[in-house]
Amino acid sequence: MTTPHVKRLDIVLAPSHKRVLVRPGGNFDEQRGVRIVSRALALSEDEVETVLDNVLREFSDRHLDTEGIFLRNFERARFLLTTDRDLSTERQMLIGACFTQEYSLESAALFNPSIVPHPNQGGVANGTLRFMLSLRATGEGHISSIVFRSGSIDADGEVTIDPSSPFVTEPETIPNASYEKALFERKLSELGLVNGIGERVMAQLDDTFTQVELVRTIREVRRTLPSDQHASAILEGIRALAESNYEVRFQRDQTEAERAIFPHSPSQEKGIEDARFTRFIEDDGTPVYYATYTAFDGQLILPQLLETRDFLDFRFSTLNGPAARNKGMALFPRRIRGLYAMLGRQDNENIYLMYSDNVHFWYDPQVLIRPAHSWELLQIGNCGAPIETEAGWLVLSHGVGPMRKYCIGAFLLDREDPSRVIGRLSEPLIKPTENEREGYVPNVVYTCGALLHHNTLLIPYAMADYATGFATVNIHELLKAMK
Numbered sequence: 316m317t318t319p320h321v322k323r324l325d326i327v328l329a330p331s332h333k334r335v336l337v338r339p340g341g342n343f344d345e346q347r348g349v350r351i352v353s354r355a356l357a358l359s360e361d362e363v364e365t366v367l368d369n370v371l372r373e374f375s376d377r378h379l380d381t382e383g384i385f386l387r388n389f390e391r392a393r394f395l396l397t398t399d400r401d402l403s404t405e406r407q408m409l410i411g412a413c414f415t416q417e418y419s420l421e422s423a424a425l426f427n428p429s430i431v432p433h434p435n436q437g438g439v440a441n442g443t444l445r446f447m448l449s450l451r452a453t454g455e456g457h458i459s460s461i462v463f464r465s466g467s468i469d470a471d472g473e474v475t476i477d478p479s480s481p482f483v484t485e486p487e488t489i490p491n492a493s494y495e496k497a498l499f500e501r502k503l504s505e506l507g508l509v510n511g512i513g514e515r516v517m518a519q520l521d522d523t524f525t526q527v528e529l530v531r532t533i534r535e536v537r538r539t540l541p542s543d544q545h546a547s548a549i550l551e552g553i554r555a556l557a558e559s560n561y562e563v564r565f566q567r568d569q570t571e572a573e574r575a576i577f578p579h580s581p582s583q584e585k586g587i588e589d590a591r592f593t594r595f596i597e598d599d600g601t602p603v604y605y606a607t608y609t610a611f612d613g614q615l616i617l618p619q620l621l622e623t624r625d626f627l628d629f630r631f632s633t634l635n636g637p638a639a640r641n642k643g644m645a646l647f648p649r650r651i652r653g654l655y656a657m658l659g660r661q662d663n664e665n666i667y668l669m670y671s672d673n674v675h676f677w678y679d680p681q682v683l684i685r686p687a688h689s690w691e692l693l694q695i696g697n698c699g700a701p702i703e704t705e706a707g708w709l710v711l712s713h714g715v716g717p718m719r720k721y722c723i724g725a726f727l728l729d730r731e732d733p734s735r736v737i738g739r740l741s742e743p744l745i746k747p748t749e750n751e752r753e754g755y756v757p758n759v760v761y762t763c764g765a766l767l768h769h770n771t772l773l774i775p776y777a778m779a780d781y782a783t784g785f786a787t788v789n790i791h792e793l794l795k796a797m798k
Contacts, residue, residue: 340416699764754779
C-alpha cells in the first residue's frame with residue numbers, strides 16, 4: 316500500500332496569553348467578603364469615583380461591556396452587604412470589580428481541534444464551504460475550556476481562517492433549563508438514587524420540570540426528613556445531577572472567536588476536554604450538532620454530551636449507561652438501521668462500537684479494532700466522528716507507540732454494518748515532525764475531527780498539545796491506500 320501524500324498548510328493557531336476572559340473572582344469565605352465590602356462602603360464618593368476611573372481606564376479596552384460585568388458581579392456579592400441604603404452605580408461597580416478577575420484561558424495551549432460545516436452558509440461563494448472550528452484552550456491551573464474559530468475551504472482545497480478577536484466572553488446560563496422527568500429518573504436509577512427519598516422528590520414534579528422547581532422540591536422534602544448524612548447525600552446527588560445538565564446562550568452579535576465555554580458544573584470543575592463535534596442529520600433531514608466531551612473534576616473523568624443547532628445556544632447533558640466511561644467517545648453523523656451509533660475506548664486501549672435507541676444512554680460496547688502496528692503498540696483510539704464516504708465510514712485514529720509517541724492513522728468501516736473493518740492504514744497518515752514534536756506534551760499529533768469537502772479531507776491537528784496546525788489529503792488517495 317502507498318501512503319497518501321499529506322500537505323501541511325502554512326497555518327498555525329498558537330495560544331495567546333493576551334486573550335483573557337473576565338470571570339467572577341475572589342474565592343473568599345463569607346466573613347472575608349463582608350470585610351472587603353465594608354472597606355468599599357467606607358470610601359467617600361470622590362474616592363470611589365477616582366478608584367473606579369482608574370480601574371475602567373486600565374481594563375475597559377480589554378473586555379466587552381466592562382461596566383455591565385462589574386454590575387452583574389456586584390449582584391452576586393449583594394448578600395454580603397450589611398446595609399440597606401441605596402448605593403451609587405459607581406460604588407456598585409467598584410464592589411463588583413473587587414469580585415472580578417481576568418483568566419488567560421489559552422495561556423498554556425490551544426489544541427485538539429474539531430471541525431464541522433458552519434450552520435450558516437449564507438454569502439459563501441460557489442464551491443466553498445464555511446466551517447466551524449472548536450479547540451481546547453488550556454490556561455492557569457490546567458483548566459480546559461472550549462473556544463471557537465471559523466474559516467472556509469474552497470473547491471480546490473484552499474483554506475482560510477477568519478481573523479481572531481482580542482475579546483473573549485462567556486455565555487449566559489439559562490436559569491430555567493428544563494429536564495425530562497423520564498430521562499432524569501433513568502439516570503437517578505443508574506446512580507442508585509431512586510429509593511424512598513428520590514421517589515418522593517420525583518413524585519412531586521411534572522413530566523417536564525425546571526431546576527428552580529427541582530431545588531424547591533428538594534428543599535421541601537429535606538424539611539420532612541431527619542437530619543442525617545444518608546438523606547443529605549441522596550438529595551445532594553439529585554441536585555448535582557441537575558447541575559450537570561444545563562443550558563447556556565451567547566449573544567447573537569458575538570463573533571465565533573469571541574465565544575468561550577468555561578467549566579460550569581461540579582463535574583467540569585477542572586476542565587471541559589476534547590470536544591468531538593459531529594453534524595448529525597435526523598431522519599427528516601434536520602441537522603443538529605452534537606459533541607461528546609470529557610468532563611474532569613480533578614479526580615474523575617466523565618464523558619458528557621453537548622448539543623446545539625446554531626453554536627449560540629448550547630445544552631449540556633450527561634451520558635449514561637455502563638458504556639459511558641473513559642475518553643474518546645464519538646457519535647456517527649446519522650442513525651444506522653434506526654439506532655444511534657458511537658465509537659468509544661472503554662478500556663483505554665482498543666476502539667469499541669456500540670448502538671442505542673437514546674443518544675443519552677449507552678450499553679454493551681463491542682471491540683471493533685485493536686492495536687496492530689508498531690506505531691500503536693500501547694493503544695489505539697478514535698480521532699473524531701466517522702465521516703461517510705461512498706467507500707464506507709472513514710475514521711481517523713490515533714496510535715500510541717514507544718516513548719508515548721502519538722501518530723494519526725485511519726481505517727474504514729462498512730457503511731451498512733460498521734462492525735466490519737474493511738480497510739486500514741498500515742503506516743501513520745500524520746506523525747510529528749521535528750518542528751511539531753516540542754511543546755506542552757512532546758511527540759504528539761492529535762485531532763478531534765476532520766472535514767471532507769469535494770476531494771479534499773481537511774485535518775486540523777494538535778502539535779505537542781500546544782498549538783494547532785492544518786493538513787489536507789486527497790480522499791481518493793487515502794481510500795486507495797486502505798484497500
